[in-house]
Amino acid sequence: MNTRELHRKAMxxxxxxxxxxxxGDDSRRLILLTExxxxxxxAADRVAKLHSLEPTRSILHRSSASLAMQIxxxxxxxxxxxxxLQGAPPDEIKKELTKLYEQATILEALRTDYQLKAPLxxxxxxxxxxxxxxxxxxxxxxxxxxxxxxxxxxxxxxDSGEIVRDIDRGGFSGYCIVVNVTHPRVRKRxxxxxxxxxxxxxxxxxxxxxxxxxxxxxxxxxTKEREANQLAADILMPRRAIAQFRTAxxxxxxELAAKFQVxxxxxxLRLGIKDISK
Ligand SMILES: [Zn+2]
Numbered sequence: 001m002n003t004r005e006l007h008r009k010a011m012x013x014x015x016x017x018x019x020x021x022x023x024g025d026d027s028r029r030l031i032l033l034t035e036x037x038x039x040x041x042x043a044a045d046r047v048a049k050l051h052s053l054e055p056t057r058s059i060l061h062r063s064s065a066s067l068a069m070q071i072x073x074x075x076x077x078x079x080x081x082x083x084x085l086q087g088a089p090p091d092e093i094k095k096e097l098t099k100l101y102e103q104a105t106i107l108e109a110l111r112t113d114y115q116l117k118a119p120l121x122x123x124x125x126x127x128x129x130x131x132x133x134x135x136x137x138x139x140x141x142x143x144x145x146x147x148x149x150x151x152x153x154x155x156x157x158x159d160s161g162e163i164v165r166d167i168d169r170g171g172f173s174g175y176c177i178v179v180n181v182t183h184p185r186v187r188k189r190x191x192x193x194x195x196x197x198x199x200x201x202x203x204x205x206x207x208x209x210x211x212x213x214x215x216x217x218x219x220x221x222x223t224k225e226r227e228a229n230q231l232a233a234d235i236l237m238p239r240r241a242i243a244q245f246r247t248a249x250x251x252x253x254x255e256l257a258a259k260f261q262v263x264x265x266x267x268x269l270r271l272g273i274k275d276i277s278k
Contacts, residue, residue: 001039003043003046003047003060006039006040006042006043006046007039007040007043007060009039010036010037010039010040010043010063010067011036011040013032013033013035013036013039014032014033014036014040014067016032017029017032017033017036017070020032021167021168022168024167024168026167029167030071033067033070033071034071036067037064037067037068037071037073037076040060040063040064040067041064041067041068041076041080043060043064044057044060044061044064044080044083044084047060048061048083051087051088052088054087054088054089054090055089055090055093057084057087057089058084058087058088058089058090058093058094058097059093061080061081061083061084061087061089061097062080062081062084062089062093062096062097062100064076064080065077065078065080065081065084065097065100065101065104066100068080069100069103069104069107069172070172072107072172074104074105074107074108077100077101077104078101078104078105081097081098081100081101081104082101084097085097085098103148103172105124106124106125106128106146106147106148107148107172107173108124109123109124109125110125110147110148110173125147125200128143128146128147129143129235131146132146133235133238133241136241136245136259136260137189137236137259137260137261137262138193138235138236138238138260138261140189140192140193140196140235140236141192143196143235144177144192144196145171147173147196147199147200148171148172148173149170149171149173149175149176149177149196149199150166150169150170150171150175150176150177151176151177151178151179151192152169152176152177152178152179153178153179153180153181153188154178154179154180154181155180155181155182156178156179156180156181156182156211157180158213158214159180159211159212159213159214160179160180160183160187160191160194160212160213160214160216161177161178161179161180161191161192161194161195161211161212162177162178162195162209162210162211162212163175163176163177163178163195163198163199163206163209163210164176164177164178164208164209164210165206165207165208165209173199175199175203175206177192177195177196177199178195179191179192179195184263185261186257186261186262186263186266187263189236189261189262190232190236190262190263190266191212193231193232193233193235193236194212194216194228194229194232195210195212195228196231196232196235197227197228197229197230197231197232197235198210198218198220198224198228200231201224201227201228201231202220202224202227202228205220205224212225216228216229233266233269233270236260236261236262236266237260237262237266237267237270241260242256242260242270242271245259253267253268253271253273254267256271
C-alpha cells in the first residue's frame with residue numbers, strides 16, 4: 001500500500017472504531033483503533049524524512065499521536081508528537097501537537113501519581129491545578145478538561161452529581177462528570193469540584209459510577225466524602241487568593257463568595273465562621 005492508501009484504510013478503521021465505541025463495544029473499539037494506529041503510523045513513518053511535505057507530514061504525525069492517545073498509548077503518542085514537531089508544521093497543527101503532548105503527560109501522570117503525592121516539587125497534576133486555580137473565579141470546567149475529564153449537565157432529581165466511567169463521552173481519561181442541571185450555578189461549581197476531587201483521590205474505588213446525593217454522601221463513606229469536600233474547597237477557594245482579596249479590603253463572606261463564585265455558606269465554612277443559619 002502507498003502512503004495515501006495506508007491513511008485511507010486507517011481512517012476507515014478509525015470510523016468503525018467510533019461506531020463500536022458508540023455501541024459500547026470497548027474491546028472491538030480497541031482492536032480497530034490499534035489496527036488504525038498501525039497503518040497511520042506507518043504512513044507517518046514513510047514521510048518522516050520528507051520535511052518539505054507539509055502539511056501532510058505533520059497531519060499524519062498528529063493523527064498517529066491522537067489515535068495512540070485514544071487507546072491510552074501515551075509513549076507512542078509522545079513519540080509521534082516529537083517527530084511531528086521536528087518538521088515544519090503549520091501553526092495550527094503545531095498547537096494541536098503541543099496540546100496532545102500535554103494531554104499525554106497528564107494521562108501518564110494520572111496513572112502513576114494521582115494520589116497527589118510528589119517526592120519533590122509539584123506533580124504534573126498539581127501543576128495543572130496550580131495553573132487553573134491561579135485565576136479567580138476558578139474555571140472549574142477548564143480544570144476538569146485539563147485533567148482529561150468531560151463535564152455535562154443532567155437532571156439528577158435531588159442528587160448533586162456523579163462521576164461515571166464513559167468511554168464514549170469521557171475524554172481521554174474515560175471519565176465524565178455529571179452535575180445536576182437544576183441546581184444554582186454556585187452549587188454546580190462545587191459539585192464539579194467535588195467530583196474532580198473524587199477522580200483525583202478515589203479513582204481506584206470508582207467502578208463504573210459514583211453518585212453523590214444532595215448532602216454529598218455516596219457509597220464511599222464519610223471520611224472519603226470529607227476528603228473530597230476538602231479538596232473541592234482547596235480548588236475553588238485557594239487560601240492564598242482569599243488572603244490577597246482580604247488584604248485588598250474584601251472582608252465579608254458574601255463579597256468573597258461572589259468573587260469566588262461559591263455559596264456564602266461554603267465561604268463562611270472556608271473562613272472558619274460558624275454557620276448561624278443552621
Ligand atoms: Zn462525594
